[in-house]
Amino acid sequence: MKLVVETLLREALNGLGSAQTTLDGVTIAVERTRDLAHGHFASNVAMQLAKPLRKSPRDIAKLIIDQLPASELLEKTAIAGPGFINFYLTDAAFHQELLRIRSSGAAYGHNDNGKDQRVLLEFVSANPTGPLHVGHGRHAAYGACVANLLSANGFEVRKEYYVNDAGRQMDILGLSTWLRLLEQAGNSLSFPSGAYRGNYILDIAAALQQQQPELSELPAALFTDLPADGPDGNADEHLDALIANANESLGSERFRGVIEFALNSILDDIKDDLGEFGVSYDEWFSEKSLSDDGAVQKALTLLASNNVTYEKEGAVWFRATDYDDEKDRVVVRDNGRTTYFASDIAYHLNKVDRGFNKLIDIWGSDHHGYVPRVRAGMDAMGQPSEILEVDLVQFVVLFRGSEKVQMSTRSGEFITLRELRQEVGDDAARLFFVMRSNEQHLEFDLDLAKSKSNENPVYYLQYAHARIASVFRELNSQSLGYDEALGIEQLSRLNAGQEKTLLVRLSQFPEMVELAARQKAPQHIVHYLKDVAQDFHAWYNACLFLEDEAELRNARLFLAQQTAQVMRNGLTLLGVSAPDSM
């Protein structure tokens, strides 16, 4: 739609001969007006040309308007304010757009801006040491929406979950599980303060005991020679010694078996949870696989051959300060184990090797200091770090009415994503999570999300769609029938103010899809759909759809049908259902 005006304007500017040379630095901005009194679109090009042409904006605007070619889509133009050129389009222009909605259907609003661009989108990637909590839900909802938006803009998107299945946390997970199993078998022991205390460990332990009852016997040596646990002693040292003892008494192969069992239980749970939430992945990428197949070593070798590593205090360091990071980073610890960071640069090297044009990582805002480090690693390996985009998601704070809900992973008493979904439903959770900018702290009101009232934005949007479906049901029950061809023929009958407003609104959808994808900002779609719903509800209250007169009735039904299509397309992008009845 916007293209219509841009094309006309460009032709006019070309006809403006003398201005030609000065056009270079000027961007031809055509924008929707905020107020329909100013027309449908406006351009500030005359004001931009004022300086180079040494003429007043209004005079330039007049020159441009004189050069505008005639078009049946353009009703009139006007010069306004300091020198805006306002464009008023004809009804026919909007009727034409309505037909485009009809013919494009579910693809209306989509474009091919991202043609031939391959994107790897990595999101959530929560540690598989426990169930997903509410914050991960926001990451999941946001990431899935960004994927939908990019796909709608023609990008080829691959969604990936990086599974942190390596490192000390896996040992702690295995130890926690085994100790709980031992407790459940009747042994009394002192559970370490640094181990995972969540209730889900109890369930995993019980399932493991069922499968391997021989793990139930407490080895005499397990709790011997341990440094004191915290808070008086050192919780970390205590835990590490205990892990070493467990490895010893169980044998590393059987201990690894316990870890794998717990890991797979948790991972299955995460997959189910996200699947039910409507968030799917193309790949679950194992961190452990990077060290198993030599990718980490390859990355370290690459860094070494580029002379950006050195040894200090028994560890191997990456000279990140040469690449705009604030300090150098350890890649191999003094105990010989590689760091998480080493895996991560190997992972990004692997992503580049897979031939993507764009890498998008969605991380918690608490990881923002990590961004320059990864970029530094990519630069040092000779990789194009500019294809990496990191989007940060701020925290979620839960409220019940005006009361803040406490969440603490420490005590294991956090609200899981599953609990949240059960309480408020998947649709409400998906919408609430993307309603605000990802860079904004989110206050999530549980009471509001589950209230079945007009206060709840989820219902407001869905209700608009359901109302339209209801009209068509009522139509059938009154055996009136719907003649689409007649409706299309009679679109000029749509003269009510609410109808004109809605026609204009619907035509904005493709621009919103483009904007939301460019900014990776799904909240634009939410706000837009609220506007569509509001325009529709206003129309619904002002005009009767099931008019006796067939011409008007069918024209209105056609507009209602296309409104439902746009609502459906928008809700689909958000991962929210568009019900026919509520």
Place this chain on the structure above:
RNA sequence: GCCUCGGUAGCUCAGUGGAUAGAGCGUCCGCCUCCUAAGCGGAGGGUCGCAGGUUCGAUUCCUGCCCGGGGCACCA
């Protein structure tokens, strides 16, 4: 101290350098003999944190300051 996100109506927040800064909730007043009142119409409510700068034009961009969230590991 450094990095980062924010400060817009009573509350929660939109706002892609433009015209009279918006929405929802809350408050107040109205609207169902008709397609779902899970809806609609109206009223009230603002020094866009403060001070400079760039610009024809700044809530928007830049700088400084004030206030708040978060982060600054040989954890992942």
